[in-house]
Amino acid sequence: METNQTIVATRESPDNSHRCRCAHCNAEVSTPAEIVFDHKPFCCHGCCAAYQWLTAEGLEQYYELRERFNAADGNRGAEVTLDEMSEFDSAWYAQQHIRPVASNGLKTKIYLEGIHCAACVWLLEKMPKLVPGVMSAQVSLARSTVELIWDPAKVSLSRIAVEIARLGYRPHPIRGEAKFEQRAKDLRRQLAQVGIAFACSGNSMLLAAALYLGELYGMSGEHIQLLRGASTVVGLVALLGPGWTFFKGAASALRTRTPHIDIPVAVALAVGALSGIWNTLKGSGELYYDSLSMLVFLLLAGRYVQARQQQSAYDSLDILLQLTPRKARRIRDGKAELISSESLSVGDTIEVLEGESFAADGSIIQGRTEVDQALLTGETLPVVVTTGDPVFAGTVNRGSAIRIRVEQVGEDSRVGKLATTIEKAAVMRTPLVQLADRLAGRFVILVLFVAVATATYCYFYRPDAIVDRVVSLLIVACPCALGLATPMAISLALGEAARRGILIRGGDALQRLADRGVVLLDKTGTVTTGDVEVRFDHVAKEYWPAIVALERKSSHPIALALVRFGNETAEHASRTTIEPEQVEYRSGGGIRGSIAGKQWLIGNRAFVESEGIVLNESNLQHQADYLAAGCSPVFVACEHKLIGTLGIGDHLRSDIVDVVDALKKAGWQVGLLSGDHPQVVAAVGQQLGLDSNLVWGGKSPEDKQQVVQQLQQQKLSVVMVGDGVNDAVALAQADVGVAVKGGAEISLQAAAVYLKNADLTALLDLSQAGRNTIRAIRRNFFASISYNIFAVGLAVVGLIHPLIAAGLMPVSSITVVGVTLASQVFPKRADASKPTGTQKS
């Protein structure tokens, strides 16, 4: 990495603001930035390399586009080895995902993490320019996938994958593609039906208009017959094509004996079609084909909109298994062979190299290493494990190569169980009884009752009008605007939310937000900034240069925080280059080294005590203070004497106190649910003024899910806000899971709502929007049902004319659409980045 060397060498302050942003990914970087290139600061070498690459290829327009499309965040470029991506070259991948295309190319689709704006699309579709051999790249923003066509003779797919990762989009093979394709096919079929129904209803209306005008101004009999015949043909196409769905729906509703909106629709369609055919053959009587095909169209359109919203909700769950590697290095008779993880069995021995993740749960039989278990515990600091210790699938080996004995594979492994739990939680989430279905059910019974009553009445007093009245009644009573009411309101709210950087998957999340329940917040990264800092300093200034010199050797987050702080407090003093010797780390403990012949120790209590350091009264007092403030204590010792203590922690987000207060005012209970040390969590809870019954610390992912479940058993609707992989299960279990920007991809997949900005004021908007959406839906129902009742009244007394029926239907639908468009679901904001503060709608 010679380029990186030169970058580090040019240490200069890019600009004078206290905090600046990485020029590639926009992450906050403290000044002076460690990595500077082209006078711009970078957060990591990966980003810097990505920036260099883009500018070298003349693609710096990416940054401009990103600004223009107002996307605040970018992706961290990451160095990924060819080996990690080798599964893209494997035989099974080729068999399942690669299809040949014309001109010797191959085609595949890959899921990428972190595609979020037009600039991403632009950049990724420039792949042919960046990587010779790639012929085309087509991005789907909605699905975060890219479809690649490449020339296998020039470049391998794994090489392409590595280059994509370098840009900051980590590629994954797509799982569950078959299922997705199936749903996509269903949606396409539905859309085609909506199109056919629309064309039929449009043409039916034209023909009907001609007939009505003919009635007014006179029209010769043969022309009337022609138009009626054409109208019948078009109408029957609509009823027997797209309209067939309703007959099927009605049949299954009858079988399960549940009143469903499909029943009156099917009855109306059947009666309308039969009497229409009869009247056409007879040459007189009313035709209702325009109303009927319009009915079919409007209902199908509403259903399509709803199905489309749900499609993205289904798109989520297959990803968790992507966290485990698909290949494992099995050791047999002293020889290593690469096999797919699926063919691993209990008792096998596998070797896991540094940087690889474990393919199965097991225990170490040889070697000693550090494991990053963030996936399971949320703890970002690696844990030391040695022979006999258990390791878990999906966690990452950060130390050296080890061998493990496989004990649990696939779905039996801990991560596999988590995946199953997430899927179950999402499926078992009590489905909302759709307001529309409930209302429609009652309405159906009412309409059928009125129809029977009318028929009975006519039988005795007006036997000649019986068919006409019943038919017209059934047709006008069909609440087609009812079918539009919910999907319209929800899709508008979803669109508005997306413009505000809140991505909502599936409309039921919005509806669930209408009821006030409990909001559970995760601590790190959600309530706090997640950037570790020195917050308490009880170390004399003259010791700082030594501390900085020692900690500079480590890339541990706490070490970085110490170096940053040291550079600021000790200023020039720390810049003097002291070279420590015999530096030694103890993972999960601290660092040891000698400077100018003196022994230094920096670390946690257990570490310094194990080195024979005795803590005195005031040290212990400091430790208690730090813990009370939500910080972890760090001890510094020189020559076996404790010289000071430090409190390391992260800050509360600046707006979080206001957000919590506003949420409470809006009727929510607010709680804290975290995997961190209970004392630290309790301290943060106190700072926020939370009820201590609603503050939980030290929770594993499974525990978190249980907490959520317990609350749900108390009939509280639970909104969980989190960002880590370890929150994923709780996010899926909660009634509404909200993932915050910057979180792990898996948590985004498990959650129903994704906040693009780490700004929690969006939560307030969301809760308000949930209520308003429900209100808008109710208004729509009211409008639609009043039209129907009015029309039924007319039909009963025999005043209805097909023209009135044909007119009422679009008018009621237009009213619903108009009322929905006019309603302001999200609270208005003067400035898009600031909340209104008031909770009035």
Next chain:
Amino acid sequence: MSVIYVALPVALIVAGCAVVAFTLSALRGQFDDLTTPPWRILLDDEPLPEPGDKNQNTPVP
């Protein structure tokens, strides 16, 4: 007015063609993704070198 005997079937056939076209495009997935293509159209395109063409004699846009 007997032109209607020609006009009506013609109109219905034209409408039928439109329906067939829409149905085919819907079934082939052209309406699957409604977010990316509208953006793609806004992004300036640069002519790419022909696959296999090493000279890179692309005109500067």
